[in-house]
Amino acid sequence: MATTRSREDVHYFGAGPAPLPSVVLTEAAEALVNYKGKGLGLAEISHRSGDANDVLRETKENLTTLLNIPDNYEILFMQSGGTGEFSAVVQNLVSAWVEKRRKATDEQIRKEHPGLSDKEVESKVIASLKEQKEKELKLDYLVTGSWSLKASQEAARLIGDKYVNVALDARAHNDKKFGKIPAEDTWKLTPTGKGKPGPAFVYFCDNETVDGVEFPSFPKSLESQTGDEADGPVVVADMSSNFLSRRVDVAKYGVIFAGAQKNVGVAGITIAIVRKSLLAPAVASPPPHILRELGLAPVPIVLDYSTAAKNNSLYNTLPIFNLWIAGRVMKKLVDDYKGKGLAGQEEISHRKAEAIYGALDKYPNVYRVVPDKSVRSRMNICFRVNGGDAEREKEFLAGAEARLLQGLKGHRSVGGMRASSYNAVSEDAVHKLVAYLEHFAQAGQA
Ligand SMILES: Cc1ncc(COP(=O)(O)O)c(C=O)c1O
Numbered sequence: 001m002a003t004t005r006s007r008e009d010v011h012y013f014g015a016g017p018a019p020l021p022s023v024v025l026t027e028a029a030e031a032l033v034n035y036k037g038k039g040l041g042l043a044e045i046s047h048r049s050g051d052a053n054d055v056l057r058e059t060k061e062n063l064t065t066l067l068n069i070p071d072n073y074e075i076l077f078m079q080s081g082g083t084g085e086f087s088a089v090v091q092n093l094v095s096a097w098v099e100k101r102r103k104a105t106d107e108q109i110r111k112e113h114p115g116l117s118d119k120e121v122e123s124k125v126i127a128s129l130k131e132q133k134e135k136e137l138k139l140d141y142l143v144t145g146s147w148s149l150k151a152s153q154e155a156a157r158l159i160g161d162k163y164v165n166v167a168l169d170a171r172a173h174n175d176k177k178f179g180k181i182p183a184e185d186t187w188k189l190t191p192t193g194k195g196k197p198g199p200a201f202v203y204f205c206d207n208e209t210v211d212g213v214e215f216p217s218f219p220k221s222l223e224s225q226t227g228d229e230a231d232g233p234v235v236v237a238d239m240s241s242n243f244l245s246r247r248v249d250v251a252k253y254g255v256i257f258a259g260a261q262k263n264v265g266v267a268g269i270t271i272a273i274v275r276k277s278l279l280a281p282a283v284a285s286p287p288p289h290i291l292r293e294l295g296l297a298p299v300p301i302v303l304d305y306s307t308a309a310k311n312n313s314l315y316n317t318l319p320i321f322n323l324w325i326a327g328r329v330m331k332k333l334v335d336d337y338k339g340k341g342l343a344g345q346e347e348i349s350h351r352k353a354e355a356i357y358g359a360l361d362k363y364p365n366v367y368r369v370v371p372d373k374s375v376r377s378r379m380n381i382c383f384r385v386n387g388g389d390a391e392r393e394k395e396f397l398a399g400a401e402a403r404l405l406q407g408l409k410g411h412r413s414v415g416g417m418r419a420s421s422y423n424a425v426s427e428d429a430v431h432k433l434v435a436y437l438e439h440f441a442q443a444g445q446a
Contacts, residue, residue, distance in 0.1 A: 005404070007022050009404055010404045010406060011404060011405050011406065011425075011426075011429035011432055011433065012406045012407045012425075012429075013405065013406065013407045013408050013418075013419045013420050013421070013425065013429075013433065014406070014407030014420060015209050015210075015241070015262070015380055015407070015411065015418060015420045016209065016240075016241065016259075016261050016262040016420070016422075017261045017262075017266065017267060018261065018262045018263070018420060018422045018424070018425075019422065019424045019425055020265065020266070020325070020329060020424050021329060021332055021424050023332070024325060024328045024329055024332060027328060028321075028324070028325050028328070031321070031324060032321060035051065036051070038051075041321075042055075042320060042321045042324055043319070043320070043321040045320070047314055047317050047318045047320050048314060051320075052318075052320045055320055055323055055324045055327055056077070056312060056313065056314075056318075056320075056323065058327055058331070059077075059323055059324075059326060059327030059330060060075045062327060062330035062331050062333075062334050063075055063271070063330055065334050065341070066244060066330060066333055066334060066341060066342055067244075067248055067250055067273070067342070068250065068341070069250050069273060070250060070251055072275060072276050072277065073250060073273050073274065073275055073276060074273070074274050074276055074279060074305075074309045075271065075272075075273055076271070076272040076273075076274060076305060076308040076309060076313055077269055077270070077271060077272075077308075077313040077318055077323055078257075078269075078270040078271075078272055078302075078303070078308060078313070079268060079269070079270065079302070079318070079319065080270050080302075080303060081259050081267070081270055082147070082238060082240040082257070082258070082259040082270065083150070083154075084270065084303060085238070085257040085259075085270060085272065086150060086151040086154040086155070086238075087154055087158060087303060088257075088272070088299070088303040088305070089151075089201070089203065089236050089255055089257070090139065090154065090155045090158050090159060091158065091297070091298075091299040091300070091303060092255075092278070092299055092303070092304065092305045092306075093139075093200050093201045093234060093236070093254070093255070093278065094137070094139070094159060094200055094296060095285055095286055095291065095296075095298070095299055096200075096278050096283045097137065097200040098129065098133075098286045098290070098291065098294065098296065099283050099284060099285065099286040100283060101129060101132055102125060102129060102286055102290060105125050105128045105129060105132075106121060106125050109121050109124050109125060109128070122290075125290075126290060126293045126294070129290070129293075129294055130293075130294060133163075133294055133295075136197040137159075137163045137200060138163060138164075138165045138190045138199045138200065139155050139159070139163060139164050139165065139199060139200050139201060139203065140165045140167045140189055140190050140199040140201070140202040140203065140233070141155065141164060141165070141166050141167060141168075141202075141203045141204075142167055142168045142170075142187065142202070142203065142204040142205075142219075143166055143168060143169045143170060143171075144168070144170045144178060144181050144204065144205060144208055144211075144213050144215075144375075145170070145178045145205060145208025145209075145210060145211035145213050146178070146208065146209075146210040146211060146411070146413060146414075147205045147208055147209060147210065147238060147240070148203065148204060148205040148208065148238070151203060151205065151238065152164055152166055152203070155203075158297075159296065160295075165188065165189075165190055165199065167187045167188045167189045167190070167202070168181075168182070168186070168187045168188070170182065170213075173186070174372075178208065178211040178213060178371075179211060179212075179213060179370055179371040179372055179375075180213075180371070180372045180374075180375060181213065181215065181372075181374070181375045184219055184220060184221045187221065189202065189221060189222075189233075190233075192232065192233045193225065193231070198233055199233055199234075200234070201233065201234040201235065201236050201254060201255075202222055202233045202234070202235050202236070203235075203236045203237075203238075204219070204222075204235075204236075204237055204238070205237070205238040205240075206237050206238065206239045206242055207239065207240075207241045207242035207377055207379050207380070208241075208377070208380075209240070209241040209262075209379070209380050209411075209420075210380075210411040210413060210414060211370070211371065211382065211414065212369075212370055212371045212376065212377045212380045212381060212382030212418065213371045213375045213376075213377060214242060214375060214376070214377035214378060214379065215375070216374065216375065218249065218252055222235050222252070223252070224252075229251075229254075229275065229277065234254035234255075234275075234278065235252060235253050235254055235255075236253070236254055236255045236256075236257075237253055237255070237256050237257075238257060238258070239256055239257070239258045240257070240258045240259045240262060241262045241263070241379050241380060241420075241422075242263070242377070242378070242379045243258035243262070243263045243264060243271070244263050244264060244330070244333060244342060244345065244423065245263060245342075245345060245346065245349045245378065245379060245422070245423055246342060246345070246346040246349060246378075247341070247342045247343055247346055248342075250273060253273070253275070254274070254275050254278055255272060255273070255274050255275070255278070255305075256272070256273040257270060257271065257272045257273070258270065258271050260322065260325075260326045262379075262420075262422050263329075263379075263422050263423045263424075264326045264329045264330065264423075265322060265323075265325045265326035265329055266322050266325055267322075268319045268322035269319060269322045269323050269326050271326070272305065272308075274305050274309070276309075278305070279305055279306045279309050280306035280309070280310065283306075284306075285298065285299070285304070285306060301315065302315070302316060329423075329424075333345060333423070345423060348427065349378045349379070349421070349423070350378060351427070352378075352421045352425065352427060352430045353376070353377075353378035353379075353381065353421060355427075355430050355431070355434050356381050356419055356421065356430060356433060356434060356437070357369060357376060357381065358434075359434045359437040359438055359441075360381075360383050360437065362438075362441070363437075363438075363441035366385065366386060366440070366441040366444055367383050367384070367385060367437070367441065368383060368384045368387065369381070369382070369383050370382040370383060370384065370414075370416060378421065379420060379421060379422060380418055380419075380420050380421075381418065381419040381420070381421065382410060382414070382416060382417070382418045383416060383417050383418075383419075384416045384417065385416075385417060385440075386444070388415065388416060392444070393415075393416065393417065396408075396417065396440055397409060397417075399436065399439075399440055400433075400436060403432065403436055405429075405432060405433055405436055407420070419433060
C-alpha cells in the first residue's frame, strides 16, 4: 500500500510550480467547492460577478500595499505565463515606440507641408517611420541566464535580429556559461539622453531561475539621469522567480512582470505592472495598417496592455480562482509583516539563503556553488556535488529523497542541484536541508 504523507512531512524545493502556504490551500479547497457558503465554487462563477470584482479589487489593493505601487501604474492580470510576456513586452512597447513617433512625425509633416491631403501626409509619415525604424529601433537585452536569453530570442523572432541589441551576453565573461554579471561599463547599451533616440526599452531578468543568478540591486546605468522617467530608458524586468521576495522601487520600471506559480500562486495568472504613460490614452495603439506597412504586427488582443487596462483585466475570462489564491498569498504577506512590509519577507529570504550557502561553502571539497558570489540568487541555489560526479549527485538526491527533501534536481539544461527557497519554503524546511547538507558532506569525508 502506498504511504500516505502529510504536507508537513514533505519539504519541497522545486523551482516552480512551488509550495504555497498550507493555510491558503486549505481555504482554497473550500473556496473551490463552496465559496463563502454560497453553494457554488469560485471557479464556477462569472468573472464579471460582484464576487469576482471583489477578488480583483482586493488583490490589487494588497499588491499595491506590498510593493508601494505609485498611482501612475496599472496592475494587469494576464494569462500569458512568463513566456507570453516575452512576446507581450516586445509587441506593446514597439507599438508604443511607433505611435509616439507617428504622432510627432505627422505633426511635423503637417507643419512643413500645410497643403497636403491626409492621404499624402500618411504616405510621407509611413516613409519616414520606415526610415526611423531602420536607423533607430533598438531593443536592449541584458542576457544573464536562460530566461533572458529566451526573451531576447523571442524578440528577434518577432521583429528581426537586427533590431535586438544584446547589450550583454554574460556567457562571454564566464567561460561560455552563465554565472556572472560583469561590470556595467562592459555593457553595450544603446546610448540614451539628450538628442539620442535611446532604445525602445532595456530588458533584464531580475532572477534567473535556471542558473541561480540574481541582480543584487537595480543596475545603475539604467537609472534615469534626473529622476524624471523621460530621462532614462524604459526598463522591463522579469521578476517571475523573485516576485515579492524583496522590496522594489516600482517607479524605476516601465514594466514589471511575473508568473504567479513560484512565489504567489498557481499557474494561470501572470501579473504585469505597467507605467500608465506607456498605455492608452497616453499612447494609443497605432493603426494596424501602419504597423503592417512597417513589417510589424498589431499586438494580439489578449496580450494588449491597453486593452487589459481599459477592461480591468476582464477583456476575456480571467481565472478568478487562480487570482484569488494569489490574492490570499499577498494578503498573508501583508498581515504577516504588518508595519514592515516586504522588508520582512526580504529579511527571511536573505536568512534562508545565507543558511544554505553557508552550509555549501563550509565544505568546498564536496560542494561547489555554480554562480559567482556577487550574483548568488536568494531564490534558486544552484550547486554541484563532488565536481558534478554523476554517481555522487545521484547519491545526494537519493539521500535527500529518503529524508523527504524533494525537488532538488537542477534544471535539465544545466544539471547539478538546485534548492529553491521561495517565500512559502519555511525556515524549518531550510534547517532540515542544511542538516542534510552537513550530514552528506561529513559522511563523504569520513
Ligand atoms: C524567470 C522566469 N521567466 C519566465 C519563465 C517562464 O514562465 P512560464 O512557464 O509561466 O511561461 C520562468 C519559468 O520558470 C522563469 O523562471
